[in-house]
Amino acid sequence: MSEVDRRLRELLATATLAGSSGRAAAAATERAVTAGGTPRATPRNPYLNRVMIKNAEDFFGRQQEVKRIFARLNATPPGSISIVGERKIGKSSLMNYVYMRSQRQKNLEQPEKMVMVFLDFQQEKDMSMESFVRLLIGMADCELRGRLDVSGCALSLDGVKDMVQRLDAAGLRLAILLDEFEIVTTNPSFDLEFFSFLRYLANHYNVAYLTSSARDLQTLCHTREISDSPFFNIFTTMRLSVFQRAEALELIRTPSERVGRPLAPHAETILGMAGRFPFFLQMACSHALEYLEEHPDGTAPDFAEIRRRFMHEASLHYRYIWDGFDEHERSAVLRLAQGRSIPDALRHVVEELESKHYVEGEGGSPRPFSATFEEFVKTEGVRRKKEPSLLSRLFKRPGA
Numbered sequence: 079m080s081e082v083d084r085r086l087r088e089l090l091a092t093a094t095l096a097g098s099s100g101r102a103a104a105a106a107t108e109r110a111v112t113a114g115g116t117p118r119a120t121p122r123n124p125y126l127n128r129v130m131i132k133n134a135e136d137f138f139g140r141q142q143e144v145k146r147i148f149a150r151l152n153a154t155p156p157g158s159i160s161i162v163g164e165r166k167i168g169k170s171s172l173m174n175y176v177y178m179r180s181q182r183q184k185n186l187e188q189p190e191k192m193v194m195v196f197l198d199f200q201q202e203k204d205m206s207m208e209s210f211v212r213l214l215i216g217m218a219d220c221e222l223r224g225r226l227d228v229s230g231c232a233l234s235l236d237g238v239k240d241m242v243q244r245l246d247a248a249g250l251r252l253a254i255l256l257d258e259f260e261i262v263t264t265n266p267s268f269d270l271e272f273f274s275f276l277r278y279l280a281n282h283y284n285v286a287y288l289t290s291s292a293r294d295l296q297t298l299c300h301t302r303e304i305s306d307s308p309f310f311n312i313f314t315t316m317r318l319s320v321f322q323r324a325e326a327l328e329l330i331r332t333p334s335e336r337v338g339r340p341l342a343p344h345a346e347t348i349l350g351m352a353g354r355f356p357f358f359l360q361m362a363c364s365h366a367l368e369y370l371e372e373h374p375d376g377t378a379p380d381f382a383e384i385r386r387r388f389m390h391e392a393s394l395h396y397r398y399i400w401d402g403f404d405e406h407e408r409s410a411v412l413r414l415a416q417g418r419s420i421p422d423a424l425r426h427v428v429e430e431l432e433s434k435h436y437v438e439g440e441g442g443s444p445r446p447f448s449a450t451f452e453e454f455v456k457t458e459g460v461r462r463k464k465e466p467s468l469l470s471r472l473f474k475r476p477g478a
Contacts, residue, residue, distance in 0.1 A: 125364035139325030156286035163318030353448035
Protein backbone atom coordinates (compact mmCIF):
# COMPACT_ATOMS: atom_id res chain seq x y z
CA MET A 79 0.00 0.00 0.00
CA SER A 80 1.41 3.41 -0.98
CA GLU A 81 1.83 6.22 1.55
CA VAL A 82 -0.87 8.21 -0.27
CA ASP A 83 -3.32 5.31 -0.09
CA ARG A 84 -2.52 4.83 3.59
CA ARG A 85 -3.16 8.51 4.34
CA LEU A 86 -6.42 8.48 2.37
CA ARG A 87 -7.71 5.54 4.39
CA GLU A 88 -6.70 7.19 7.65
CA LEU A 89 -8.49 10.39 6.62
CA LEU A 90 -11.66 8.52 5.70
CA ALA A 91 -11.65 6.61 8.98
CA THR A 92 -11.06 9.77 11.04
CA ALA A 93 -13.70 11.78 9.17
CA THR A 94 -16.26 8.99 9.51
CA LEU A 95 -15.73 8.95 13.26
CA ALA A 96 -16.14 12.73 13.25
CA GLY A 97 -19.65 12.40 11.84
CA SER A 98 -21.01 14.79 9.23
CA SER A 99 -17.75 15.32 7.36
CA GLY A 100 -17.51 11.65 6.37
CA ARG A 101 -19.38 12.11 3.10
CA ALA A 102 -17.29 15.12 2.13
CA ALA A 103 -14.11 13.24 3.02
CA ALA A 104 -15.14 10.27 0.91
CA ALA A 105 -15.83 12.50 -2.09
CA ALA A 106 -12.63 14.48 -1.59
CA THR A 107 -10.40 11.45 -1.21
CA GLU A 108 -11.88 9.83 -4.29
CA ARG A 109 -11.20 13.05 -6.16
CA ALA A 110 -7.60 13.16 -4.94
CA VAL A 111 -6.99 9.61 -6.17
CA THR A 112 -8.69 10.06 -9.55
CA ALA A 113 -7.64 13.64 -10.30
CA GLY A 114 -5.48 12.33 -13.11
CA GLY A 115 -8.55 10.97 -14.89
CA THR A 116 -10.19 7.56 -14.83
CA PRO A 117 -9.39 5.40 -17.88
CA ARG A 118 -12.49 3.60 -19.08
CA ALA A 119 -14.08 2.24 -22.20
CA THR A 120 -16.30 4.66 -24.11
CA PRO A 121 -19.95 3.86 -23.21
CA ARG A 122 -22.51 3.20 -25.91
CA ASN A 123 -24.32 6.38 -24.96
CA PRO A 124 -21.82 9.05 -23.83
CA TYR A 125 -24.60 11.51 -22.95
CA LEU A 126 -26.15 9.60 -20.04
CA ASN A 127 -24.29 11.40 -17.26
CA ARG A 128 -26.45 13.86 -15.30
CA VAL A 129 -23.98 14.73 -12.54
CA MET A 130 -20.52 16.28 -12.30
CA ILE A 131 -18.23 15.40 -15.23
CA LYS A 132 -15.32 13.34 -13.87
CA ASN A 133 -13.37 12.48 -17.04
CA ALA A 134 -11.50 15.05 -19.10
CA GLU A 135 -12.58 13.51 -22.40
CA ASP A 136 -16.24 14.05 -21.44
CA PHE A 137 -15.74 17.77 -20.71
CA PHE A 138 -16.68 20.15 -23.52
CA GLY A 139 -16.62 23.91 -23.85
CA ARG A 140 -15.67 26.44 -21.15
CA GLN A 141 -12.12 26.85 -22.51
CA GLN A 142 -12.20 30.63 -22.10
CA GLU A 143 -13.29 30.20 -18.50
CA VAL A 144 -10.53 27.64 -17.90
CA LYS A 145 -7.94 30.08 -19.27
CA ARG A 146 -9.24 32.89 -17.04
CA ILE A 147 -9.11 30.70 -13.94
CA PHE A 148 -5.54 29.54 -14.56
CA ALA A 149 -4.44 33.08 -15.41
CA ARG A 150 -5.58 34.12 -11.94
CA LEU A 151 -3.92 31.12 -10.30
CA ASN A 152 -0.64 31.82 -12.13
CA ALA A 153 -0.54 35.42 -10.87
CA THR A 154 1.61 36.47 -7.91
CA PRO A 155 -0.06 36.44 -5.51
CA PRO A 156 -2.65 34.06 -6.98
CA GLY A 157 -6.12 35.53 -7.43
CA SER A 158 -9.42 34.19 -6.15
CA ILE A 159 -12.50 33.57 -8.31
CA SER A 160 -16.17 33.16 -7.40
CA ILE A 161 -18.00 31.08 -10.03
CA VAL A 162 -21.70 31.99 -10.02
CA GLY A 163 -24.31 30.21 -12.08
CA GLU A 164 -27.75 28.67 -12.11
CA ARG A 165 -28.48 25.11 -11.05
CA LYS A 166 -27.15 22.45 -13.50
CA ILE A 167 -25.10 24.99 -15.48
CA GLY A 168 -21.86 23.03 -14.94
CA LYS A 169 -20.12 24.78 -12.03
CA SER A 170 -18.97 21.58 -10.32
CA SER A 171 -17.80 20.05 -13.61
CA LEU A 172 -15.73 23.15 -14.39
CA MET A 173 -14.12 23.13 -10.95
CA ASN A 174 -13.34 19.42 -11.17
CA TYR A 175 -11.83 19.91 -14.65
CA VAL A 176 -9.54 22.64 -13.29
CA TYR A 177 -8.61 20.29 -10.44
CA MET A 178 -7.54 17.44 -12.75
CA ARG A 179 -3.80 16.91 -12.74
CA SER A 180 -3.69 16.85 -16.53
CA GLN A 181 -5.08 20.39 -16.59
CA ARG A 182 -2.73 21.58 -13.86
CA GLN A 183 0.24 20.25 -15.81
CA LYS A 184 -1.01 21.90 -18.98
CA ASN A 185 -2.05 25.30 -17.62
CA LEU A 186 -0.04 26.10 -14.50
CA GLU A 187 3.33 27.78 -15.05
CA GLN A 188 4.81 25.84 -12.11
CA PRO A 189 2.44 22.93 -11.42
CA GLU A 190 4.88 21.33 -8.99
CA LYS A 191 4.61 24.44 -6.79
CA MET A 192 0.80 24.43 -6.55
CA VAL A 193 -1.01 22.39 -3.91
CA MET A 194 -4.68 22.17 -4.91
CA VAL A 195 -7.43 20.96 -2.57
CA PHE A 196 -11.02 20.31 -3.69
CA LEU A 197 -13.75 20.39 -1.02
CA ASP A 198 -17.34 19.59 -2.01
CA PHE A 199 -20.02 20.78 0.41
CA GLN A 200 -23.12 19.56 -1.44
CA GLN A 201 -23.98 17.00 1.25
CA GLU A 202 -22.57 18.89 4.23
CA LYS A 203 -25.21 21.36 5.38
CA ASP A 204 -24.28 20.89 9.06
CA MET A 205 -20.49 20.86 8.80
CA SER A 206 -18.65 22.18 11.86
CA MET A 207 -15.55 24.37 11.87
CA GLU A 208 -13.49 21.45 13.18
CA SER A 209 -14.76 19.16 10.40
CA PHE A 210 -13.83 21.78 7.80
CA VAL A 211 -10.32 22.17 9.22
CA ARG A 212 -9.82 18.40 9.50
CA LEU A 213 -10.86 17.92 5.91
CA LEU A 214 -8.74 20.80 4.60
CA ILE A 215 -5.55 19.75 6.39
CA GLY A 216 -6.09 16.08 5.63
CA MET A 217 -6.63 16.66 1.93
CA ALA A 218 -3.66 19.04 1.72
CA ASP A 219 -1.54 16.28 3.27
CA CYS A 220 -2.83 13.84 0.64
CA GLU A 221 -2.09 16.27 -2.19
CA LEU A 222 1.46 16.85 -0.93
CA ARG A 223 2.21 13.13 -1.43
CA GLY A 224 4.95 13.05 1.15
CA ARG A 225 6.79 16.17 -0.03
CA LEU A 226 5.89 17.97 3.20
CA ASP A 227 4.22 16.67 6.35
CA VAL A 228 1.31 18.80 7.58
CA SER A 229 -0.61 16.00 9.28
CA GLY A 230 0.47 17.19 12.73
CA CYS A 231 -1.13 20.62 12.38
CA ALA A 232 -3.76 21.35 15.02
CA LEU A 233 -7.42 21.04 14.05
CA SER A 234 -8.07 24.76 14.44
CA LEU A 235 -7.62 27.98 12.50
CA ASP A 236 -4.19 28.27 14.12
CA GLY A 237 -3.44 24.83 12.73
CA VAL A 238 -4.46 25.97 9.23
CA LYS A 239 -2.18 29.00 9.60
CA ASP A 240 0.63 26.68 10.67
CA MET A 241 0.05 24.54 7.57
CA VAL A 242 0.05 27.57 5.25
CA GLN A 243 3.25 28.85 6.82
CA ARG A 244 4.92 25.46 6.25
CA LEU A 245 3.81 25.52 2.61
CA ASP A 246 5.08 29.07 2.22
CA ALA A 247 8.46 28.22 3.73
CA ALA A 248 8.75 25.35 1.23
CA GLY A 249 8.00 27.71 -1.69
CA LEU A 250 4.57 26.18 -2.31
CA ARG A 251 1.27 27.86 -3.22
CA LEU A 252 -2.19 26.76 -2.11
CA ALA A 253 -5.45 26.82 -4.10
CA ILE A 254 -8.58 25.79 -2.19
CA LEU A 255 -11.54 24.83 -4.40
CA LEU A 256 -14.84 25.15 -2.50
CA ASP A 257 -17.83 23.72 -4.35
CA GLU A 258 -21.31 24.85 -3.20
CA PHE A 259 -19.64 27.39 -0.90
CA GLU A 260 -23.00 28.87 0.10
CA ILE A 261 -23.31 25.84 2.40
CA VAL A 262 -20.52 27.47 4.42
CA THR A 263 -21.64 31.11 4.15
CA THR A 264 -25.15 30.19 5.37
CA ASN A 265 -23.88 27.94 8.18
CA PRO A 266 -23.94 29.61 11.63
CA SER A 267 -20.94 27.49 12.65
CA PHE A 268 -18.77 29.75 10.49
CA ASP A 269 -18.63 33.21 12.01
CA LEU A 270 -17.07 36.50 10.97
CA GLU A 271 -13.71 35.46 12.43
CA PHE A 272 -13.57 32.53 10.01
CA PHE A 273 -14.06 34.68 6.91
CA SER A 274 -11.67 37.33 8.20
CA PHE A 275 -9.12 34.54 8.68
CA LEU A 276 -9.54 33.33 5.09
CA ARG A 277 -8.96 36.88 3.85
CA TYR A 278 -5.87 37.16 6.04
CA LEU A 279 -4.37 34.04 4.43
CA ALA A 280 -4.99 35.36 0.91
CA ASN A 281 -3.51 38.75 1.78
CA HIS A 282 -0.32 37.46 3.44
CA TYR A 283 0.49 34.19 1.67
CA ASN A 284 0.22 32.61 -1.78
CA VAL A 285 -3.28 31.34 -1.11
CA ALA A 286 -6.23 31.54 -3.52
CA TYR A 287 -9.84 30.38 -3.38
CA LEU A 288 -12.04 29.11 -6.20
CA THR A 289 -15.67 28.94 -5.08
CA SER A 290 -18.95 28.00 -6.74
CA SER A 291 -22.42 29.14 -5.78
CA ALA A 292 -25.84 29.69 -7.33
CA ARG A 293 -25.90 33.36 -6.32
CA ASP A 294 -23.40 36.05 -5.40
CA LEU A 295 -21.81 34.99 -2.12
CA GLN A 296 -22.60 38.23 -0.33
CA THR A 297 -26.33 37.58 -0.79
CA LEU A 298 -25.98 34.10 0.74
CA CYS A 299 -24.65 34.87 4.22
CA HIS A 300 -26.35 34.00 7.50
CA THR A 301 -25.68 37.45 8.98
CA ARG A 302 -25.44 40.99 7.61
CA GLU A 303 -22.11 41.33 9.42
CA ILE A 304 -20.62 38.53 7.31
CA SER A 305 -22.13 39.79 4.04
CA ASP A 306 -20.40 43.12 4.70
CA SER A 307 -17.07 41.40 5.36
CA PRO A 308 -14.12 42.55 3.20
CA PHE A 309 -13.41 38.85 2.59
CA PHE A 310 -15.65 38.96 -0.48
CA ASN A 311 -13.64 41.83 -1.97
CA ILE A 312 -10.76 39.48 -2.84
CA PHE A 313 -12.86 37.67 -5.47
CA THR A 314 -13.30 38.20 -9.16
CA THR A 315 -16.78 37.01 -10.13
CA MET A 316 -17.13 34.65 -13.09
CA ARG A 317 -20.73 34.18 -14.26
CA LEU A 318 -21.26 30.79 -15.87
CA SER A 319 -24.05 30.65 -18.41
CA VAL A 320 -25.12 28.78 -21.55
CA PHE A 321 -22.69 27.37 -24.09
CA GLN A 322 -21.53 29.44 -27.01
CA ARG A 323 -22.95 28.08 -30.26
CA ALA A 324 -19.61 26.53 -31.26
CA GLU A 325 -19.37 24.78 -27.89
CA ALA A 326 -22.91 23.44 -28.22
CA LEU A 327 -22.17 22.08 -31.70
CA GLU A 328 -19.01 20.41 -30.41
CA LEU A 329 -20.99 18.65 -27.66
CA ILE A 330 -23.51 17.42 -30.23
CA ARG A 331 -20.88 16.29 -32.71
CA THR A 332 -17.86 14.79 -30.95
CA PRO A 333 -19.25 12.25 -28.44
CA SER A 334 -21.76 10.88 -30.97
CA GLU A 335 -19.03 10.47 -33.58
CA ARG A 336 -16.92 8.52 -31.08
CA VAL A 337 -19.61 5.86 -30.81
CA GLY A 338 -20.42 5.78 -34.52
CA ARG A 339 -23.83 7.48 -34.28
CA PRO A 340 -23.11 11.02 -35.53
CA LEU A 341 -25.69 13.60 -34.48
CA ALA A 342 -24.12 16.49 -36.41
CA PRO A 343 -26.65 16.21 -39.28
CA HIS A 344 -29.42 16.83 -36.71
CA ALA A 345 -27.65 19.60 -34.79
CA GLU A 346 -30.13 22.38 -35.60
CA THR A 347 -33.10 20.25 -34.60
CA ILE A 348 -31.43 19.31 -31.32
CA LEU A 349 -30.50 22.93 -30.61
CA GLY A 350 -34.07 24.02 -31.28
CA MET A 351 -35.38 21.35 -28.92
CA ALA A 352 -32.94 21.92 -26.03
CA GLY A 353 -31.32 25.32 -26.44
CA ARG A 354 -27.74 25.94 -25.32
CA PHE A 355 -27.98 25.02 -21.65
CA PRO A 356 -25.44 22.15 -21.47
CA PHE A 357 -27.61 20.03 -19.17
CA PHE A 358 -30.62 20.08 -21.50
CA LEU A 359 -28.43 19.77 -24.57
CA GLN A 360 -26.82 16.63 -23.19
CA MET A 361 -30.24 15.28 -22.28
CA ALA A 362 -31.55 15.84 -25.83
CA CYS A 363 -28.47 14.20 -27.36
CA SER A 364 -28.92 11.25 -25.04
CA HIS A 365 -32.47 10.61 -26.22
CA ALA A 366 -31.55 11.15 -29.87
CA LEU A 367 -28.68 8.68 -29.65
CA GLU A 368 -30.85 6.20 -27.79
CA TYR A 369 -33.41 6.37 -30.59
CA LEU A 370 -30.73 5.78 -33.23
CA GLU A 371 -29.49 2.74 -31.33
CA GLU A 372 -33.02 1.35 -31.24
CA HIS A 373 -33.43 1.92 -35.01
CA PRO A 374 -30.10 0.93 -36.62
CA ASP A 375 -31.64 0.56 -40.08
CA GLY A 376 -30.52 4.07 -41.04
CA THR A 377 -33.98 5.59 -41.43
CA ALA A 378 -34.44 9.24 -40.51
CA PRO A 379 -34.95 9.65 -36.77
CA ASP A 380 -38.45 10.39 -35.55
CA PHE A 381 -37.86 13.65 -33.72
CA ALA A 382 -41.47 13.82 -32.58
CA GLU A 383 -40.82 10.68 -30.53
CA ILE A 384 -37.39 11.94 -29.40
CA ARG A 385 -38.97 15.20 -28.32
CA ARG A 386 -41.66 13.33 -26.38
CA ARG A 387 -38.99 11.37 -24.48
CA PHE A 388 -36.98 14.50 -23.89
CA MET A 389 -39.99 16.38 -22.51
CA HIS A 390 -40.78 13.50 -20.16
CA GLU A 391 -37.36 13.93 -18.52
CA ALA A 392 -36.92 17.69 -18.91
CA SER A 393 -40.35 18.72 -17.56
CA LEU A 394 -39.31 18.15 -13.96
CA HIS A 395 -36.37 20.54 -14.44
CA TYR A 396 -38.51 23.04 -16.36
CA ARG A 397 -40.87 22.93 -13.40
CA TYR A 398 -37.97 23.83 -11.09
CA ILE A 399 -37.09 26.82 -13.30
CA TRP A 400 -40.74 27.94 -13.53
CA ASP A 401 -41.31 27.66 -9.78
CA GLY A 402 -38.16 29.72 -9.22
CA PHE A 403 -39.57 32.62 -11.26
CA ASP A 404 -41.44 35.36 -9.46
CA GLU A 405 -44.87 36.46 -10.70
CA HIS A 406 -43.46 39.18 -12.96
CA GLU A 407 -41.01 36.76 -14.58
CA ARG A 408 -43.73 34.20 -15.19
CA SER A 409 -45.95 36.82 -16.74
CA ALA A 410 -43.16 38.03 -19.03
CA VAL A 411 -42.11 34.54 -20.17
CA LEU A 412 -45.73 33.54 -20.78
CA ARG A 413 -46.36 36.64 -22.89
CA LEU A 414 -43.26 35.88 -24.98
CA ALA A 415 -44.27 32.24 -25.43
CA GLN A 416 -47.74 33.31 -26.58
CA GLY A 417 -46.37 35.96 -28.93
CA ARG A 418 -47.99 38.80 -27.02
CA SER A 419 -46.49 42.26 -26.60
CA ILE A 420 -44.48 43.17 -23.53
CA PRO A 421 -45.69 46.23 -21.60
CA ASP A 422 -43.13 48.80 -20.56
CA ALA A 423 -43.45 47.72 -16.93
CA LEU A 424 -42.08 44.26 -17.80
CA ARG A 425 -39.28 45.23 -20.19
CA HIS A 426 -36.64 45.26 -17.45
CA VAL A 427 -37.85 41.79 -16.42
CA VAL A 428 -37.30 40.49 -19.97
CA GLU A 429 -33.83 42.02 -20.00
CA GLU A 430 -32.99 40.24 -16.75
CA LEU A 431 -34.28 36.93 -18.15
CA GLU A 432 -32.17 37.47 -21.26
CA SER A 433 -29.08 38.01 -19.12
CA LYS A 434 -29.74 34.58 -17.57
CA HIS A 435 -30.55 33.13 -21.04
CA TYR A 436 -33.96 31.82 -20.02
CA VAL A 437 -35.04 34.11 -22.83
CA GLU A 438 -33.04 34.47 -26.05
CA GLY A 439 -33.33 37.54 -28.25
CA GLU A 440 -30.47 37.07 -30.71
CA GLY A 441 -31.46 37.87 -34.26
CA GLY A 442 -35.08 38.75 -33.53
CA SER A 443 -37.78 39.11 -30.93
CA PRO A 444 -37.10 37.53 -27.51
CA ARG A 445 -38.43 34.00 -27.06
CA PRO A 446 -38.07 31.29 -24.38
CA PHE A 447 -34.66 29.60 -24.73
CA SER A 448 -35.95 26.46 -26.49
CA ALA A 449 -39.03 25.19 -28.29
CA THR A 450 -39.75 22.65 -25.55
CA PHE A 451 -39.47 25.21 -22.76
CA GLU A 452 -41.82 27.44 -24.73
CA GLU A 453 -44.26 24.53 -25.00
CA PHE A 454 -43.99 23.96 -21.24
CA VAL A 455 -44.66 27.65 -20.52
CA LYS A 456 -47.72 27.69 -22.78
CA THR A 457 -49.08 24.65 -20.97
CA GLU A 458 -48.59 26.44 -17.67
CA GLY A 459 -50.48 29.43 -19.07
CA VAL A 460 -53.47 27.25 -19.92
CA ARG A 461 -53.35 25.63 -16.48
CA ARG A 462 -53.23 29.03 -14.76
CA LYS A 463 -56.30 30.21 -16.69
CA LYS A 464 -58.30 27.24 -15.41
CA GLU A 465 -57.35 27.95 -11.80
CA PRO A 466 -59.48 30.49 -9.92
CA SER A 467 -57.68 33.65 -8.94
CA LEU A 468 -56.69 34.32 -5.35
CA LEU A 469 -59.45 36.94 -4.99
CA SER A 470 -62.13 34.65 -6.40
CA ARG A 471 -61.08 31.91 -3.99
CA LEU A 472 -61.17 34.31 -1.05
CA PHE A 473 -64.62 35.69 -1.87
CA LYS A 474 -66.27 32.56 -3.21
CA ARG A 475 -69.77 32.23 -1.76
CA PRO A 476 -70.49 29.17 0.42
CA GLY A 477 -72.19 26.46 -1.57
CA ALA A 478 -71.37 28.06 -4.91
